[in-house]
Amino acid sequence: QLQLQESGPGLVKPSETLSLTCTVSGGSISSSNYYWGWVRQPPGKGLEWIGTIFYSGSTFYNPSLKSRVTISVDTSKNQLSLKLSSVTAADTAVYYCARHTLQWLASIYFFDYWGLGTLVTVSS
């Protein structure tokens, strides 16, 4: 059974860089059939897609966050990472990593396996 687990600091200071890692187990992040993504959810609010990456390094980012986001993969460790720079209180959220199916020819796109999420608070 595929499992994803987010890890990283739960508290980040304003203007600093938020860094999270997602470890994938029970499957290979190098699979040619899937992408991997990050989604966040501020307390009491809705879901926001951050970005998605293919094992080769090809990425898609939310236009509203693109200037501050970097997503990468480490196939040797079966991990993906998220870096979000210049954070403010508005970046306080639960951050999820998930497997992203992107079937371009059929225009089918969905997240099917999710991590439990990790709360990151931005505060001094």
Add this chain to the structure above:
Amino acid sequence: QSVLTQPPSASGTPGQRVTISCSGSSSNIGSNTVTWYQQLPGTAPKLLIYNNNQRPSGVPDRFSGSKSGTSASLAIGGLQSEDEADYYCATWDDSLNGPHYVFGTGTKVTVL
């Protein structure tokens, strides 16, 4: 600000049918299939419907999805207490400012 609009809330009594709408545009729902997620309180979202109306294994058949033009709907037939959750539609957006994935604003379903 999401480009997919959902009603903030919906409710029904056990056994009733509840429908949630998701309104988009030609660059998102009009061009791509729609996915629905269910998020129970305090948990990660769960895939509920993909490809407009397909249910993953294990999802009860009381959940159904449909799409017409630039709108989509999720129906819960025979509402049960365990269906009390937040529901989100989502799809890909082929926007000129960069292709990206979008979630709807979310609908909280309450079982009365």
